[in-house]
Amino acid sequence: MKILVLHGSSRDAGNTEQLTNLALEGVPHTSIRLREKTIQPIHDQRHDEGGFNAVADDYDEVTEAVLTHDFLIFSTPIYWYGMSGHMKNYVDRWSQSLRDKRYSFKESLGQKQAYVITTGGDQPRLKGLPLIQQFQYVFSFVGMPFAGYIIGEGNKPSDIMSDQRAVEEAKIFNAWLKAKQ
Amino acid sequence: MKILVLHGSSRDAGNTEQLTNLALEGVPHTSIRLREKTIQPIHDQRHDEGGFNAVADDYDEVTEAVLTHDFLIFSTPIYWYGMSGHMKNYVDRWSQSLRDKRYSFKESLGQKQAYVITTGGDQPRLKGLPLIQQFQYVFSFVGMPFAGYIIGEGNKPSDIMSDQRAVEEAKIFNAWLKAKQ
């Protein structure tokens, strides 16, 4: 099982990344930090005659990584009760890939699984639920099973290591991933 | 009551804009199309020693408009069951304004009201609810009353005009806005 992590955080070594790293300790995987890529917001041209224009940025590179892995971990801090803009910009562009004749995008995603790791500072296990529900619809739209999620609490750097429950959940997920290797 | 519309759509004259225009017919207001602005995704530097670096883009210009109006309409299509990346990029940057000594950002927003107009093609009155809940938390965080929302259904250009319920709700909102002038 080839694992890809999409990091949505905008800062280095934030709580979400720390928790994700814990979950992936000793597990072979590919990591992409979306903040290190240039990805334009979508320009919705679904209804334009010529369809979508090609965009000269890093979207294709990320998408090729997505398509060549089996298990996708969406790792994003809760920014304003949603995924980060970095991640949203990326996901919005999927609309373009759905029309892209180079891929069978939806069919391909439908053979993968998705997982979400997120942390936030303001009651994330309650106020992060609309984000989980959003991911639920996103994954369901492309037919990709939602294998699970972890919500952690943290604000200042490294807070997350004191969230015993999130840490324990990351360890359980880690063991599960290892058993799948 | 000074009204500002933030358009999150990435295309011209889409369903969300049409519905919003209907709601604002004959109502003086300012419009900003976020797609016509350059707004970088946030770089979270809340915990950096020097705080946030200034960013040379159109964020400040939009935010000054936000701060000088009383009633904010967030008009966004449902993209992947959330607000558009254009709008998310903008809202994420509020974290920067919260630390910006030029403004009393939160206090100022707390004296405004917010409204959401959104449309989508995939059961938006059900699958758009996590987005409404996200806005609920966003507005609540800054103490800005959530005056209401309209969810419309449409996919192809102008579909929205056949959503009788959304059209009627836009008219009721229009009359309400006029009565506030």
Add this chain to the structure above:
Amino acid sequence: MKILVLHGSSRDAGNTEQLTNLALEGVPHTSIRLREKTIQPIHDQRHDEGGFNAVADDYDEVTEAVLTHDFLIFSTPIYWYGMSGHMKNYVDRWSQSLRDKRYSFKESLGQKQAYVITTGGDQPRLKGLPLIQQFQYVFSFVGMPFAGYIIGEGNKPSDIMSDQRAVEEAKIFNAWLKAKQ
């Protein structure tokens, strides 16, 4: 199209019933007030050897009405951010009908449509959304399309008539129902 209204309210002529009556003005339909029926809470015997015991109450009578109509309107006030206990007691018992050899319960419901009318006094268009999401899962489980919903605001008797938006939505629904006759 044979229409059945299940009234979940515990009082006479409350806001939810008023709004529902408005929606049904001039539309032939059957009404059941669950508060006038005796319906025991479920006793979950799915895993008991002998299965469910028969219960001597009005559940079967209501269920036979459900099965012989095509369009089901669940009309319930928002009590503590959910459907009323009267209605929940009824819906919980569906677990029993799923095992009842007299019916093809799920298949039968899957050929109907469902609609929800609800009112509440505490920001119902926001705080009533978990209830809508619950109904979404309930209807989806039995394969019954969720045709729509109306959320109204009201607390004291007849408040609802001042909720112009809910009244207008009820009228649109009324016209739609009439067109289906």
Add this chain to the structure above:
Amino acid sequence: MKILVLHGSSRDAGNTEQLTNLALEGVPHTSIRLREKTIQPIHDQRHDEGGFNAVADDYDEVTEAVLTHDFLIFSTPIYWYGMSGHMKNYVDRWSQSLRDKRYSFKESLGQKQAYVITTGGDQPRLKGLPLIQQFQYVFSFVGMPFAGYIIGEGNKPSDIMSDQRAVEEAKIFNAWLKAKQ
């Protein structure tokens, strides 16, 4: 800290009770099985001249237990994507206590904390979220902090013991409760 568990399940030794028992191992507490009590659905008489009539059932007994404990655990299986009718009937009656001059009901609850333990058989970590959101509003209305929740997966008796994550979460909660003694 005096702990009260309200069991909403309708069967003996179901998955929710098992998970709850695990969480409470070695922790002194009071248990009430709502299925063993007779609690009528609410009759909403808030707007009746004489207010609520007294009801001769076990509601008062349960409520006195609620009022004399500090930490309330709502333990309910997910029935049709909500709390059980047994539990909903009980909670609905709080409307009566809010008007009951014998108690300062809301003030009293505002000094307690609430916790939710729930299990379900159909993707409970996703489809149980509206229930968590409902509890969030319920507790918020009475000003009672929502200390946390555990969602477990199980259908057939004892399934829950194979849900390693829920079991681990119950143990963490158990240690937390013990530390509060």
